[in-house]
Amino acid sequence: MYNGRTDPVEHVSHFNQRMTIHSRNKALMCKVFSSNLGLVAMRWFDGLGADSIDSFKELTRTFRSHFIMYDMVPRCLDSLLYMTMREGETLKTYSNRYWEMFNEIDRDFDDMATRPFKVNLSAEHGLRKSLTGKPANSVRQLMD
Structure with missing residues (x-):
């Protein structure tokens, strides 16, 4: 409706x-x-x-x-660059927000969109350390 x-x-x-x-x-x-x-x-x-x-x-x-x-205005890549993991936010909540924002971006920036996710994770998060050693090459791979 x-x-x-x-x-x-x-x-x-x-x-x-x-x-x-x-x-x-x-x-x-x-x-x-x-x-x-x-x-x-x-x-x-x-x-x-x-x-x-x-x-x-x-x-x-x-x-x-x-x-x-x-009418929905598509978001630009900058939307991802300014998104950070909030204090006390779970990885699941942060990932969901990031994935939703990524899906609202107008063009395919898949190759560039993985870096801000990692950088904006809290420094002590284990996933950030894991992604430094084994980087994801696409947002799909990152979310998996």
């Missing part, structure tokens, strides 16, 4: 994925689209004028432009 406060592009992408089997039937796609809208988005949908939308493509474009303020 789209609540009006999340990324509209992501919502349309998920909707398209769920409707893959019906993707050629654009009229059905338009009719079913409203069934995935919460209260705020449904008010917007109900406010569309009769015959104001001519295609599913136009419906999704109008939807995205109306809810553009919630």
